[in-house]
Amino acid sequence: MARQGDNLWYKDAVIYQLHVRTFCDSNADGIGDFAGLTQRLDYLQDLGITAIWLLPFYPSPLRDDGYDITDYASVHPSYGSLEDFKTFLTAAHNRGIRIIIEMVLNHTSDQHPWFKEARSSRENPKRDWYVWSQTDTRYEGVRIIFVDTETSNWAWDPISKSYYWHRFFSHQPDLNFDNPAVLEALWEVMKFWLNLGVDGFRFDAIPYLVEREGTPCENLPETHAIIRDLRKRLDLAYPGRMLLAEANNWPVDIRAYFGDGDEFHAAFHFPLMPRMFMSVKLEDRKPIIDILEQTPEIPDNCQWCIFLRNHDELTLEMVTDIERDYMYDEYAMDTTMRINRGIRRRLAPMMDNDRRRIELLNGLLMSMPGTPIVYYGDEIGMGDNIYLGDRNGVRTPMQWNGETNAGFSTADPERLYSPVISNAVYGSQVINVDSQKRSEHSLLRWMKALIQLRNSFQVFGRGSIRFLNPSNHRVLAYVRQFGEETVLVVNNLSSSAQAVELDVRRFKGYIPIEMFGRNLFPRLGDLPYLLTLGPYQFYWFQLRQI
């Protein structure tokens, strides 16, 4: 466990991602709130996670699940008050849990006072806080991100009779970072939260901050300059706080967001995520190996964040057409499951509720290089509802018990912000925290043990990775090393038992200790090390030299 005052705490963290709205409702209005979340902190502490990433909880018309912000320095009344947040923050810190919040720099809601001012007249001082044009032909050729709903990156403002630029929904106008005032305003916002004590920000939609003619308007040098500026200010005034980038790009492009260790502390490794799912379906390690071999080295003080699922669709932007078709055919045969070049399903349903595959994927998540992020509900194997609009099917209420509203709220069921999953496989009567707490061999217990094991070793978060490439392509094996810690991880990606011979000559003389059961295995030597694995089984071996 990272020590207090350790500026690299994010390398050892296990992050839990949740939306306060989904977690626990304390005031029976059908919407989760900070008071309810505070009540559930013991659960999270018991689970073993060390940081919480909160999805946007700011005042918002909620047309994009809170990413359309109308007030950066407040809390949406549905979720409580600023005081409630402060109480939550203190309680979390008391339990050793850090808090990471969203910072949506790229755009605001069109209901934000800044935009209301900006659109009121062309002479308004805040006019230049957004990107305007008399025509919709500027920045031609720039791709549209929400292809299912938007047809252009320009929207017509009937009030000021001009177009404004938006990379996301049309009700989310992009801020103009060519105006220094914008950056200063946002820095003030950041300082507000930092002064309250938040431990980090997840910057949403970071590649799109700046536009330039004749470019794809993504990942521009000016964007990096802005990040460096913010990082410098942060390090000076608030050392030990973390910036996490959301940039859905190829690893070589994401690498730029680390700079020389002077931009983001961490970034999501988007391309790895679909390939983990692909590898399990193909029963072939090739997709994982290929993408990690393409992943460049990053500065020592930087970190990848890896994840299986999140609040968005499982994005298939960073894959080839063949790979996308394969993923659709295997994981989203029903086209209702598809949205925006992605798949809007949760982990457990994608794994057909196969406990072994769920465990395998979580094992990969916890052992691959990077900081793992667990999406709320995946620790108990929650299901999804693909018939809810947009991506709301993966944002249903947390299932605490088998009673009314799954213990999420005491409000009338009709009042809930979203219906609780109620089918025979994933319904709250079957999948819930209470029942899994009572079972010794539940997924929840297993996840707790897994996280605890991971927290016991720094090698997973900070160590190097070396792939062993045995001839059996169904087995993914690698060695993690950090200081004196050496861990051998062997994963059977296939649905049938496998034998594998590993070339471990460089570790000759080490004794493998299976980490879950602490049992000794035969010493490693010159000869190929034979292991047999059951379907979807994996081993973590601590290699000790005594």
Added chain:
Amino acid sequence: MRQTILLSLEQAYSNLVHMIADFLPRFLVMLIIIVLGLVVAFVLKYILRAVLGLTKLDRVSEEAGASRLLRIAHFPSMTGLLSRSIFWVTWFGFILIGLSVLGVAGLQGQISRLLQFLPEVLIGILILFLGLMTANFLSRTALLAAVNAGHPSPRILSWSIRFVIWILAISMTLEELGVARQTVISAFSIIFGALMLGLAIAFGFGGQDLARKSLERYLGNTTKDKDKEPQPL
């Protein structure tokens, strides 16, 4: 005088009786040996037939061309021939042993020499037979190869090979039988050496043109002319 004659007659008669009495047991033993030999020969014949049947000798013999030779000679199949041979050889051996038991003066020595000579005769027959088979096979191989390669005189080549192997086989057979050993060896060496020397002289000196043309023809067969034949596959 009459008594002397009667006495002599009586003695002669007695001698005859003794001789017959002395001869009859040996004769009986000879018969027993011969009959026993017949039984043993039959047993060996059937054992060999069974054993050779398992080894599929007839098939091998067919492929080697030996069975054809046998059919031409109105012999039975190889298995039949060998098993019958072993029958006769075994029985003949027992007959000779039986005859030797008779104790006829001089006969034993002859029989003994005959028994000693018998294996050589068998080997000689075998050498000759194998030689004929080999000559047949190799000459036919050469004939076919020469014909298919377009050689101008395939039969000469084939007969040459057959002749050489016959000479070799006959020489070896006669040597095995011990018939005029020195003469045979010398004659064979002379003939064979002369043949080789003659060929060397012919091709090396007197037949330069012929050798050259033969070589050209041979080389022509393997390159130029082969190109003018359509590819079979």
Added chain:
Amino acid sequence: MPPLFVDDVVGSFRIQQFESEISRALAENTFLTDDLLRQLMGVGEVDLLVGISSHGDASTTSHTLRAIERSFQQYFTRQRAVIVDVCGGGKDEGGAAAAGLSNVAEKNVRLAESASLRTVHRVTGDFSAPPSPGMALRTILAAADLLRARACAVVSPGTLNLAPDWIANLLRPVYQGKVDFVAPLYTRHKFQGLLARTLLYPMSRAIFGCRIRELYSDEWGFSGRLAAVCLNQDVWHEEPILTRPEAWMAISAISSDFRCCQVFLGQKLQSATGSGTNIVEVFRQTVGNLFWCIESHQSAWLDGERSKPGQTFGPDPELTSEPTDLNRHRIFEMFRSGVTELEPILSSILDLETHAEIKSIVSLEENKFKFASDLWVRTLYDFVASYHHTVINRDHLVQALVPLYRGVTFSFLVEHFDSSPAEMEAVSEGLCLEFERQKPYLKERWKAKVEVKS
């Protein structure tokens, strides 16, 4: 103590033979080396297997490998696939030595292109000397059986223009479950492949009832089911199987009622070291092989029916007719001299009437010469029957057919020098029908008692 009874002797001999068979069987079962087995373990179950059956130089083999990999990329992106390179462990391949796992891993070729979803394995055999074609095929069949491959193909580095779509065309019908054996069809010159057109194809068609033109080719496809059946047959020590196993495999498929088809590939370019032009050797490997197959599969065809048209995928094969430079006079002379010189041999093979007819056409002038189809068919059937009865050494018998084939070739060249490809096809079809018409004659000769000819 010598055995007293015949049964004891025979019995003890049988026991020895049985033990010897067991030892031989065990030794045969271990023809797969440990290294190869280890590589197969690493591959696991596959959908597709492509075997490279023969030895090529580094450049031709690498071209073949690339064609196979591209085929997998373009046509079978989702399928689990493996390449079995039987001769890949040889020195001039630069392949790694068999020892050690790092070398085993290096033998696996993973595609760098992101178009491929899966690892494509390459398994290499590690023979000290290039294996015979039969041993190579046996290794490929064993790999197919062990890996439970659904569709397989065999290709050779000798085909210089092997294309990815060729491999796909060989695999696809099998993978789709339509057939178990796929034979190729090529664009031919009208005078190319005459042996196949005048002997191999029509004879096999008439006897076995299935119309496969290219019995002796360097590439073909087959199912895992067929591979298992062929692998378990006790033929792997036979000389014809060691030298040219492909026709046997096709005939085994036909005889065992597996579904067969042909697929058109295109024009084939052969390397210089490919199927040779030494006609005697070709005869040994093809005609001798076919005769052996006819002999060993006699139970399948003696009561068989007329041939039935099979499936063909792709366009009909073309016959081209560019000018050629052939020495017809020489061919005729070789026929005439061959028949004359081999008269004693031919007399022991051919029926009296057939032999007399051949002697009569030998005396014809070159410009009046014609080798009639019915005579040719009868000649061939006499040869096959004599092969069955082993009237002479079988290898000699096959060689004795060469001059007669030359006569047929000459007759063919003269008659059809100006014929169009369509006319040639009609002639070929006519010859096939003649073979079928005279099949009862073959059966009669086959079953007849052998008469000795002096």
